[in-house]
Amino acid sequence: xxxxxxxxxxxxxxxxxxxxxxVVDDDLRNFIGDMFETMYDAPGIGLAATQVNFHKRxxxxxxxxxxxxxxxxxxxxxVEKDGVITTDExxxxxxxxxxxxxxxxxxxxxxxDREGIAHELxxxxxxxxxxxxxxxxxxxxxxxxxxxxxKRSRIRKKLEKERRxxxxxx
Ligand code: GNR
Ligand code: NI
Numbered sequence: 565x566x567x568x569x570x571x572x573x574x575x576x577x578x579x580x581x582x583x584x585x586x587v588v589d590d591d592l593r594n595f596i597g598d599m600f601e602t603m604y605d606a607p608g609i610g611l612a613a614t615q616v617n618f619h620k621r622x623x624x625x626x627x628x629x630x631x632x633x634x635x636x637x638x639x640x641x642x643v644e645k646d647g648v649i650t651t652d653e654x655x656x657x658x659x660x661x662x663x664x665x666x667x668x669x670x671x672x673x674x675x676x677d678r679e680g681i682a683h684e685l686x687x688x689x690x691x692x693x694x695x696x697x698x699x700x701x702x703x704x705x706x707x708x709x710x711x712x713x714x715k716r717s718r719i720r721k722k723l724e725k726e727r728r729x730x731x732x733x734x
Contacts, residue, residue, distance in 0.1 A: 568602045568616040572727070573658045574720050579704040582612075582619045585638050588680035592622075596636055596678055599624050604631060608656045610694040612701030615657050623698035627690045635691075637675035640699055643684075644672035651693045653707045661719050665710045667696045 571578050585592065595618065603611040603624060610625040626634045647669030654662045670688040673695055677683055687695065697707060708716045 565601045566598045567605050568598055570602065570606070570611075570615050570656050571617055573655075573706055573708060573723060575657075577617055578614060578657055578701070578706060580614060580619045581704050582614055582621045582702040585620045585622055585676070588638060588676060588678065592638075593678055596622070596624065600626075600634060603656075606656050607631075609690070610698045611656065612698040614701045614704070621702050623695070623702065625691065625694045625698065627694055635685075636678045637673065637695065637698075638677070638680075640673050640675040640695065640702075642671050642673050642696065642699060644670075644686075646670040647688075649689065649693060651690070653693070653697060655697070655707050657701075658706065658708055658719065658723070661708075663707065663711055663715065665693075665707050667693050671695060 599611050599613070599616060602616060603626070609627045610623065613620050613622040621639045623637050623640060624635065625637075626632075645668035648666055649669035650664050650666050652662045653665045669692060670686070671692045672684060672686045674682065674684045700706070708719055
C-alpha cells in the first residue's frame with residue numbers, strides 16, 4: 565500500500581477527461597487499495613482517480629463517521645437526478661477552501677464494483693453529493709467551477725502563492 569500524491573488546483577492535469585476502465589484486474593484492485601489509504605490519510609470522504617493522476621473512470625467514497633462504508637465505483641454513470649441540495653463543499657485538490665455548491669439531492673448511478681460486477685445504486689444526501697463531485701473530477705471539472713470567476717481566481721492566486729512559498733522553504 566502507498567499514499568499517493570494528490571494534484572492541486574490549478575494543475576492542468578486535473579482538467580483531463582478520464583477514459584473508461586477496460587479490465588478490472590489485480591493491478592487495478594491494488595491501485596484502489598492505495599486510493600483508499602490516500603483518502604483515509606488525507607482525510608477525505610471521496611477520491612477520484614484523476615486527483616492522483618490516473619486518468620481512468622474510477623472513484624471511491626466513504627461518507628460514514630466510522631470510516632467503515634467504503635464504495636468503489638468503476639465507470640460510474642449517473643442515470644437519474646432529482647431534487648436540490650446545497651452543501652459546503654471542500655476538495656482535497658483545493659485544500660483549505662469550502663464553498664456552497666448546489667447539486668441533485670438524489671441520484672441513481674450505475675457502475676462496476678472492484679470485482680467488475682455491475683450494480684445500480686440509489687443514494688441521497690451527502691453520498692449523492694460526493695459521487696457527483698467525484699464524477700465531475702473524472703470529467704476534468706472542479707467544485708470551484710461552480711463559483712464566480714472572481715472567487716475562483718482569488719482561490720487560484722492564494723494557492724499559487726502558498727505553493728511558491730513552500731518552494732522557497734524546501
Ligand atoms: O473530503 C471531501 N469532502 C467533501 C465535502 C463536501 C462535498 C464533497 C466533498 S469530496 C472531498 C474529497 C475530494 O476532494 N474528493 O474529490
Ligand atoms: Ni474533490
